[in-house]
Amino acid sequence: MGLLSRKVTCNSHGQDSSYFLGWQEFEKNPYDEVKNPKGIIQMGLAENQLCFDLLESWLAKNPDAVSFKREEQSIFKELALFQDYHGLPAFKKALVDFMAEIRGNKVSFDTDHLVLTAGATSANETLIFCLAEKGDAILLPTPYYPGFDRDLKWRTGAEIVPIQCSSSNGFQITESALEAAYQEAQRKNLRVKGVLVTNPSNPLGTTMSRNELDLLVNFVTDKEIHLISDEIYSGTVFSSPAFVSIMEVLKDRKLENTQVWERVHVVYSLSKDLGLPGFRVGAIYSNDPIVVAAATKMSSFGLVSSQTQYLLSAMLSDKKFTKEYISKNHKRLQKRQNKLVSGLEKAGISCLESNAGLFCWVDMRHLLSSNTFEAEMELWKRIVYDVKLNISPGSSCHCTEPGWFRVCFANMSEDTLKLAMQRLKSFVSSITIDNQTHQDLKNMRKKNRTKWVFRLSFQSFHDREQGER
Numbered sequence: 001m002g003l004l005s006r007k008v009t010c011n012s013h014g015q016d017s018s019y020f021l022g023w024q025e026f027e028k029n030p031y032d033e034v035k036n037p038k039g040i041i042q043m044g045l046a047e048n049q050l051c052f053d054l055l056e057s058w059l060a061k062n063p064d065a066v067s068f069k070r071e072e073q074s075i076f077k078e079l080a081l082f083q084d085y086h087g088l089p090a091f092k093k094a095l096v097d098f099m100a101e102i103r104g105n106k107v108s109f110d111t112d113h114l115v116l117t118a119g120a121t122s123a124n125e126t127l128i129f130c131l132a133e134k135g136d137a138i139l140l141p142t143p144y145y146p147g148f149d150r151d152l153k154w155r156t157g158a159e160i161v162p163i164q165c166s167s168s169n170g171f172q173i174t175e176s177a178l179e180a181a182y183q184e185a186q187r188k189n190l191r192v193k194g195v196l197v198t199n200p201s202n203p204l205g206t207t208m209s210r211n212e213l214d215l216l217v218n219f220v221t222d223k224e225i226h227l228i229s230d231e232i233y234s235g236t237v238f239s240s241p242a243f244v245s246i247m248e249v250l251k252d253r254k255l256e257n258t259q260v261w262e263r264v265h266v267v268y269s270l271s272k273d274l275g276l277p278g279f280r281v282g283a284i285y286s287n288d289p290i291v292v293a294a295a296t297k298m299s300s301f302g303l304v305s306s307q308t309q310y311l312l313s314a315m316l317s318d319k320k321f322t323k324e325y326i327s328k329n330h331k332r333l334q335k336r337q338n339k340l341v342s343g344l345e346k347a348g349i350s351c352l353e354s355n356a357g358l359f360c361w362v363d364m365r366h367l368l369s370s371n372t373f374e375a376e377m378e379l380w381k382r383i384v385y386d387v388k389l390n391i392s393p394g395s396s397c398h399c400t401e402p403g404w405f406r407v408c409f410a411n412m413s414e415d416t417l418k419l420a421m422q423r424l425k426s427f428v429s430s431i432t433i434d435n436q437t438h439q440d441l442k443n444m445r446k447k448n449r450t451k452w453v454f455r456l457s458f459q460s461f462h463d464r465e466q467g468e469r
Helices: 018-028 052-061 076-080 089-102 119-131 148-154 175-187 210-223 246-252 259-263 289-301 306-316 319-346 373-387 414-468
Strands: 114-117 136-141 159-163 191-198 226-230 264-269 282-286 359-363 404-408
Touching: 018 373, 052 319, 076 306, 089 114, 089 306, 089 319, 114 119, 114 289, 119 136, 119 148, 119 191, 119 226, 119 264, 119 282, 119 289, 136 148, 136 175, 148 159, 159 175, 175 191, 175 210, 191 210, 210 226, 210 246, 210 259, 226 259, 246 264, 259 264, 282 289, 319 359, 319 414, 373 414
Parallel strands: 136 159, 136 191, 191 226, 226 264
Antiparallel strands: 114 282, 264 282, 359 404
């Protein structure tokens, strides 16, 4: 061990989180409709599998893109040879146009401000490397994506200080919560370098209100710190209120020529909106030329392959396709989310009202044996091992209130979701029966105890009466 680095031997990766442990249990016993119908159903993976037919249809109609041809001539050698880390110009142009289209073309993006990375994980880590170092802190509103403990902290040495949000206002960010987190970082002798938010939120499945976004801009302006807006779910907003990008807020407030303009950065990816996590396509968008230059150099450690860029540049440049895809993706997500919410309601379970994402933030507080995180873990283990559903407990997302769970709905078939809801409903019914039986026993004991006390009191009174006579 003495020959290994501290990074290798430290335990700050977060792999022991229940978020990742649930995945491990699923991998040991994965559900399959034919081969393993009693296996664990994966509801802890935020993956969009609802529109693969649209993607495959486009591929079938565009064989040149798939076979790496241009005007029927092979460009395989051109793509296979060395490419610098700036990325293919055609792909960067197609990507920024797609980002603008998702945002209703209310904002535009400049390819010179874009850095390609191997997914959003790489994008977030690269940004933290650019903005912070050991002894610095990034503020994150709770609950937040469990992977951030790995992405933002593990290799950078930076710390996360939570902005504590509660269910009392739908987990929205407040000025007092922001200030409390800032003060907490200072008490820990950490220098706050910025705030990071996911909008739409993972795990809440909600878009941030304009009030929250204005509050964040005011806060980072006042504190002279950075703001990172992770917008990888921006194309999953399926109902009102509409998604508002942080870049739109800056534009509306005419902040282009102010200092805060260069301290706001956006993270994006095609993993969620286009359902292509395996392609590892992420991006950093920043108005700070120094950050762009540094992040571009760092991207050497996680490049997007030229073949991937070529294929996707052709796909995203097809405006007829992107328009149809965005529309149908929204409709399918809404339909699937409605099925999850309906299934949960039939099981007597509610969730936070949501309008985006690939998951719901589910309220199971009434199923806890006590209002503790220990009780939450007991419930989670029963759901994973007995019910055989892998869902993510709120504690893995650093939620301050026990009993909340993230449940994904877009990474499975409709029949699998239906089965998952049947399993959950049966489980809740068994808990209700067990609780009722337990309560009946308590009432019976109480009733018998009352009778016994009455009889004892009556006998004592009778004995005294006999003695006095």
